[in-house]
Amino acid sequence: DSAVEQPRWEKFFDQFEAKGTVVISDERSGSVADMVFNNERAKKRFSPASTFKIPHALFALDAGVIDDEFDTIKWDGAKRAYPAWNRDQNLRSSIRHSVVWVYQRFADAIGEDKEREYLEKIQYGNQDPTGENPFWVEGNLRISAH
Structure with missing residues (x-):
């Protein structure tokens, strides 16, 4: 080293x-x-948590889940702990307010196999999108600074 x-x-x-x-x-x-x-x-490897929003947003754009940063992502009406999460979002607002439900929706639309392909393509951590959702917080995905 x-x-x-x-x-x-x-x-x-x-x-x-x-x-x-x-x-x-x-x-x-x-x-x-x-x-x-x-x-x-x-x-050491840790959960990427909120740092995963950037590559995950790029995956969603590439997969056609959203068209651009202004595309409206409809709120499902479920009341969540943070008031900023309880409304329609776009990519900009979802990053600004760290809106986990938006990124879980991306993960559901992209699917585990395609998520793994993207993770492998960019050599992101251990490239494992399995486990408890959201997989980038509670699941098996792990990254290190190296």
Whole structure:
């Protein structure tokens, strides 16, 4: 591992009493990582949770589940804990408010096999869209910073 540990970055995590890691890579160097903070944590796999919204939105666009960021995603009428979730959404609002039901609807429309194909195509984590839904929070999908 050729990454140079950056202990001075710890203060940014300490300031917010947060646990985390940072990995910075320069594709031109061909190395896995050039600079890292908390390399041990960077090697561990975790649920991607909300960070999965970006690739998942791209999968939905590519699969034709939605046409663009302005396409209306109809609310199903189920009352949820967050008021911003209790209305029609579009891609922009669903990302802004982290509207899990929208992304679960994408997953249902895309299907497990196609989700796996997309995950494999972009080499996303362990590429496993199985388990409890939402699979990117409660299921088996895991990613690491490396």
